[in-house]
Amino acid sequence: MPALPAGEAVPADGALPEWVRPSPVGPADGARPFGVYVHVPFCSVRCGYCDFNTYTASELGGGADQAAYATTALREVELAVRVLDAAGLGSRPASTVFFGGGTPTMLPAADLARVLRGIDDAWGLAPGAEVTTEANPDSVTPGSLRVLADAGFTRVSFGMQSAVPHVLATLERTHDPRRVPDAVSWARDAGLDVSLDLIYGTPGESLDDWRASLEAVLAAGVDHVSAYALVVEPGTKMHAQVRRGELALPDEDDQAAKYELADELLTEAGLGWYEVSNWSRGPERACRHNLAYWRGDDWWGIGPGAHSYVAAGSDGDHAGVRWWNVKHPRRYAALVEAGASPGAGRELLTPAEAQLERVLLGVRVREGLPVDALDPSRRAAVAGLVARGLLDGVAAVRGRVVLTRRGRLLADTVVRELTP
Template structure:
């Protein structure tokens, strides 16, 4: 099961925020994340807060989940008061949001628009498994106002998918991409994983070729992490599968950067590539420290330097909202030092880099340039490809 939530400080029962956090609301970009915690099967590598029907048990229903999500959207409106907070991005993740009817996902979006208001040209994304949608479903989703779909492709190689416990047929991916285009979506993204035990470099090349053949607007490619408590971790511990090899992961990252770049997809964050103008604006909000409200069990939020996280289990989440109580489990108020550390951690990962004004004057920038980890520059610190491979080490050098 997923790891435990952090302890934090007590969160107010009404969800209220300090006046200092609310002071700038509406002047900073605002996004809304909706966590849909349902999956048909649990993938062996996944430690996200998701549940199959068996794991949910009695008393929790997909059919009533949208009512609870809408209730939290209304809570957000109450907490934010009468401030004008146009929502610039919406992102439905999970889990598999498209296990819910398209009409239910439409209800969530309507509630966001009615309570907070969608900004003109808002980016509205949902994640989807390739075997969870068809053309008719995608057409209804597009009609409901969704503009972007992110498909969980992971790999194009059957034995790699099997090791990951992914159930879709890799041949399904180009079919649903074409269906989404036919339905009129503005942007399409593919999520990939590299470094699965047993995946060769040739396997990864096959996946990259298949992904780019579908002409996506955006690709996310993450190295496999063996998370404690997952089925994959137990298999590794028993010696059934090897741990991912760091040199192999580096080779596959370079292959991804070269292949995606040749296909017209440039990197804009260490693990994300897109066509010009197709960057995921919602995720950029996370990396830039903007405001966002996370709806759903286990969802995290950040507004004006206050971060909080909801109770994990859908039953506890439903009980709290049903009682008119905030679903927040705990929160923390970030001090200036913590916010600076997080800014360095996140912004240094971006193609735009970190302003030199945010870099400690004693940081060994010249040495990082000499080591080929950052680009020579006087105004921004930008990682080279080698620096992207060693981003964690660069951050350690930048922080006092």
């Protein structure tokens, strides 16, 4: 799994820089939106392609067991309350809460409910708050999903990845694809919105295989779909298999064809893209938590390896602070149980760095960003990108930078040409 980024030390008490203060940029009440991410680092097995900060039971020892994890996570919630209160940022209710991993539903549903209750006690949940958990189809039951819904969860995002057995086998996914429709039905019966996550570009996956997965998603009738191109990271088992010639990665044309097929079929079924890798049945079904990342809202990340971000407010020399926790659950647990910050490092963003991130993230969403948000030296590049079919010409005339389908395939190229 990748190393944490370099950065300056986080104070032992987790205190934010003194220039962090409430920002006037936000809703009418003057508060920036605030979200909470909870990382649950447990999985039943480690998939060969995965480089996330996850661990199986055999990889962990004392101080990091699943039975104690909810209590440990709530200790960091207590720390977060102290830190945000000291910075004058503690009065905001959480607009979104997202449990990710790993497989959050490796924990008992009652433990997930207890952590959510602790978050609610700490900050409150905003009216209509979105509360999501990721899950594997084989890690839930009708009963566990009802417990989550009764506790205040509103969404579940299932890691389906593929409907084709040989593709799942290559990815080393353990669930039976025939279980997915059942899991979707159970979640809906419990009153939860449902998203399905897919991966395309697995070695050995044909275009027909990918079409079968998309058709299975559409047959399930869900209102949100995420589809990500497989990226084989160094250090993973799959990377070693590719290096040894045991698996062959698809070329860029294959990846592009699969993305175009996904966009075509999902759009025809009434799911429109709202971010390069995400489609929903109308804006109200979009994942608001992920949109908060792309829009630069504030969030606190709970758990080992979790990242957090708070904007600077009105300070002219700084734009925000981002920090990240130590990765290993055992070290994380030891720190929070001692009342110390689990922060491993942080970076203080300058206005120029924050502006670069605004472009990098803003062009990925369907609403795009204003041309005026670009550095003046790069605004002239918009016309050329329109001429090459990478940006929407009508949107550009209206003063916004919006990707076309071809532009979504080449989003990194667009960003490079729009940034100094």
